[in-house]
Amino acid sequence: MFDCVALVGATGAVGRIVLDQLHARKFPMRKLRLLASARSAGTKVRFGDEEITVELLEPTAFEGVDLVIASTPDEVSAEFAKWAVDAGAVVVDESAYWRMDPSVPLVIPEVNPDAVNNHQGIIASPNCSTTQMVVALAPIHRAVGIRRVIVSTYQATSGAGLAGNVELESSTKAALGGEPHKPETFQHPIGFNLIPQIGSEKHKGYTSEEMKMVYETQKILGDDTIAVCPTAVRVPVAIGHSESILIETKEPLTAAKAREIWEQADGVTVVDDLDNQSYPMPRDCDGHDDVFIGRIREDISSDCGIAFWCVSDNLRKGAATNAVQIAELLARKHAEKQQTA
Amino acid sequence: MFDCVALVGATGAVGRIVLDQLHARKFPMRKLRLLASARSAGTKVRFGDEEITVELLEPTAFEGVDLVIASTPDEVSAEFAKWAVDAGAVVVDESAYWRMDPSVPLVIPEVNPDAVNNHQGIIASPNCSTTQMVVALAPIHRAVGIRRVIVSTYQATSGAGLAGNVELESSTKAALGGEPHKPETFQHPIGFNLIPQIGSEKHKGYTSEEMKMVYETQKILGDDTIAVCPTAVRVPVAIGHSESILIETKEPLTAAKAREIWEQADGVTVVDDLDNQSYPMPRDCDGHDDVFIGRIREDISSDCGIAFWCVSDNLRKGAATNAVQIAELLARKHAEKQQTA
Structure with a gap:
């Protein structure tokens, strides 16, 4: 189980569905944080019975975060993904920015699940x-x-x-x-x-x-x-x-x-x-x-x-669902590692 | 110039445009008759400054008609086209019924205009x-x-x-x-x-x-x-x-x-x-x-x-315009024949 998962872009069309799916699929995590631009920061978003306040997406925002799921424009991803990786998180990114980077696996869990093993902090979800x-x-x-x-x-x-x-x-x-x-x-x-x-x-x-x-x-x-x-x-x-x-x-x-x-x-x-x-x-x-x-x-x-x-x-298999499925692959690996340790 | 042209299916989506085009393109004819099923027969339809009363489409309707332009369902065409040909008219038909008949030319005037020369009374206009x-x-x-x-x-x-x-x-x-x-x-x-x-x-x-x-x-x-x-x-x-x-x-x-x-x-x-x-x-x-x-x-x-x-x-090149263009090919041939005679 992850200690802390952060969702970047929680108020967008895809982010809302990621949120629903994390809840519906009982994603294994102790804490969920929501990050967004200044426009959305401070708003409250429902997650099951909880209400989570959206925090500002800034360089220091990823401290203590294990896993990030992000649905943002390319230029936002270009900037924040490095903040998250530097803080030790793994990023599942839905933007186009990282997809063709040779060091970034591009993953559809039904197709190439093993590709997640070779990540260097960022895993991309393909175009819808x-x-x-x-x-x-x-x-x-x-x-x-x-x-x-x-x-x-x-x-x-x-x-x-x-x-x-x-x-x-x-x-x-x-x-x-x-x-x-x-x-x-x-x-x-x-x-x-x-x-x-x-x-x-x-x-x-x-x-x-x-x-x-x-x-x-x-x-x-x-x-x-x-x-x-x-x-x-x-x-x-x-x-x-x-x-x-x-x-x-x-x-x-x-x-x-x-x-x-x-x-x-x-x-x-x-x-x-x-x-x-x-x-x-x-x-x-x-x-x-x-x-x-x-x-x-x-x-x-x-x-x-x-x-x-x-x-x-x-919005689902083309975006939110695929990203959550990648996160689930990572969660299984994480659980295996925890059991071994 | 044709003495008499008949339009079958004048009140349909395509028929209305055929009517507009015959007027706008000054189709060479002395008289235009409109034929339709019992549902539309008797209604009046504007053609330029004229008002034409829609007549019933029946076996005897084609007497004196030189040219027919028809936009009807396949099963209607299957029946009336023979009435028209027997009365000596040439039929330009927009339905699918005759298109693949080996004796019926299927014509797009920009593509195979010469095919009109080999008709046996019916010329088909292709699917839109x-x-x-x-x-x-x-x-x-x-x-x-x-x-x-x-x-x-x-x-x-x-x-x-x-x-x-x-x-x-x-x-x-x-x-x-x-x-x-x-x-x-x-x-x-x-x-x-x-x-x-x-x-x-x-x-x-x-x-x-x-x-x-x-x-x-x-x-x-x-x-x-x-x-x-x-x-x-x-x-x-x-x-x-x-x-x-x-x-x-x-x-x-x-x-x-x-x-x-x-x-x-x-x-x-x-x-x-x-x-x-x-x-x-x-x-x-x-x-x-x-x-x-x-x-x-x-x-x-x-x-x-x-x-x-x-x-x-x-409705135009896919139907009405192509049929009117075929009719114009026939009108030119008719005019040439009249000059020679």
């Missing part, structure tokens, strides 16, 4: 679009090998935090009322619209969000030869990222075999009965921790491929 | 998702050859007619108010949701809508070797279908060259400046006749491919 895709890819990759992935995303507004959902609602209401609406969080009005840009231009016309799906997938699966062609699109959905994915496998794979593999995979729920209009949809996946897979079929444009549709709650 | 995709594919296919197409669609509710948009609005309002909503037009609630099913199961787990994009693409481009892997998804957008498309070309093609080809292509507008957040979006394409292309980039998962994003008003 990447996480749900790689949960789906990993068991197929283990079974027959994946050569190439073509993915088009349908990403929810909550990927941009609470402000994203506020803007989805205001933009939708403005459109319904025939009124103008000035976007602030997104580049363009999102109500009844699609925005084929998430992040900014990063590489050869691909955005930063798209390139995360390339680099992070290769790092988590430990295979730089996997080719990925991503297109990331924001859609007017509040919670739940969806992905249309085509994988080219190294060996042929029937749809039935792929379905069987996914039915047995950790963290995956198969919802796949087209005749009965049953397949994953954001509305149904909102609030669930699994990655949902449906529309499983053989690629009719090649001899070696599987096409499928994948939905997951981007 | 197919049309915009093939307008984009054709000039690339002519330049370097296309081997394979992987496409994920983001389809507007108006693809299901006026009822689709009514349901988008009611479903969205119910969701905003936290009230239940029983879908009627779609399989599931569409407000703030995605439905990865359009049509019913047709072939190996692909839906009828998806298989249209395979068969119709091959027929229009006159090349059965083009492989297509489609995923069709309904999104909460009223007007404008969007598509994330990856094409594998027979010869390498740079993004710059692809952009140049599309900039010179008929019926295409390139909107492609990611740095300035400029790309096609449904909101901007609503009410326009062109196919809009952006996010043009080389496939980073292969040596021979182009990824892009394509949006078009599904």
Whole structure:
């Protein structure tokens, strides 16, 4: 059991869910501290029967902290993570800042749990679009090998935090009322619209969000030869990222075999009965921790491929749940060490 | 000039736009008749300064009619088209019923205008998702050859007619108010949701809508070797279908060259400046006749491919505009014949 866990960014869209999950999953800790920027410091946040006062995130804040779970913007993580590591804590970080650092493991517990063993104080949780895709890819990759992935995303507004959902609602209401609406969080009005840009231009016309799906997938699966062609699109959905994915496998794979593999995979729920209009949809996946897979079929444009549709709650498995699962891995290791000592 | 043109299905979502376009484009005809089912027969519809009374669609309705433009459900087309052809009319049909009939040309005027010459009374206009995709594919296919197409669609509710948009609005309002909503037009609630099913199961787990994009693409481009892997998804957008498309070309093609080809292509507008957040979006394409292309980039998962994003008003180029353009081809041929005679 950890003596003290700190949650950084507890008042954000993801932080709130981390808090719920720590409580619901009875995370083994004696004390929980909440840290945030000056704007939120001093506010009180409910944790089960307790009320915890949010403390200021500052260099001296991590004294006595064993484990940090953090959901903050990249630039915040760039600064505080070192304070925490210097104070002797291990940081599970959800920002993009540390993910591609060679000394930082990038972990999905169902996929590469052993990677946590090699940390130097920081462990990163992947991008939300990447996480749900790689949960789906990993068991197929283990079974027959994946050569190439073509993915088009349908990403929810909550990927941009609470402000994203506020803007989805205001933009939708403005459109319904025939009124103008000035976007602030997104580049363009999102109500009844699609925005084929998430992040900014990063590489050869691909955005930063798209390139995360390339680099992070290769790092988590430990295979730089996997080719990925991503297109990331924001859609007017509040919670739940969806992905249309085509994988080219190294060996042929029937749809039935792929379905069987996914039915047995950790963290995956198969919802796949087209005749009965049953397949994953954001509305149904909102609030669930699994990655949902449906529309499983053989690629009719090649001899070696599987096409499928994948939905997951981007705030949960895409962020909060995955981070808490990494923390649970660390807690088990910590308990083993305590028993040995 | 045609003596008499009949519009079948004038009161539907597409029929209304056909009517507008016939007027706006000054279609060469002396008389326009409107035909519809008993439900709409007798109603009056404005056409420019005229008011036209909708007549009943019945076997004897096509006497004296030279040209029919029809936007009806498949089963209606299956019946009336023969009445029209027997009466000596040429039918431009927007339903799916005749498209794959070997004796029926399937025409996109920018792509295969000469196909109209071989009709036997019926000419079909393609599926809305197919049309915009093939307008984009054709000039690339002519330049370097296309081997394979992987496409994920983001389809507007108006693809299901006026009822689709009514349901988008009611479903969205119910969701905003936290009230239940029983879908009627779609399989599931569409407000703030995605439905990865359009049509019913047709072939190996692909839906009828998806298989249209395979068969119709091959027929229009006159090349059965083009492989297509489609995923069709309904999104909460009223007007404008969007598509994330990856094409594998027979010869390498740079993004710059692809952009140049599309900039010179008929019926295409390139909107492609990611740095300035400029790309096609449904909101901007609503009410326009062109196919809009952006996010043009080389496939980073292969040596021979182009990824892009394509949006078009599904009621216009996807339906009404394409049918009127086919009718204009026929009008030019008719005029030439009249001059020769």
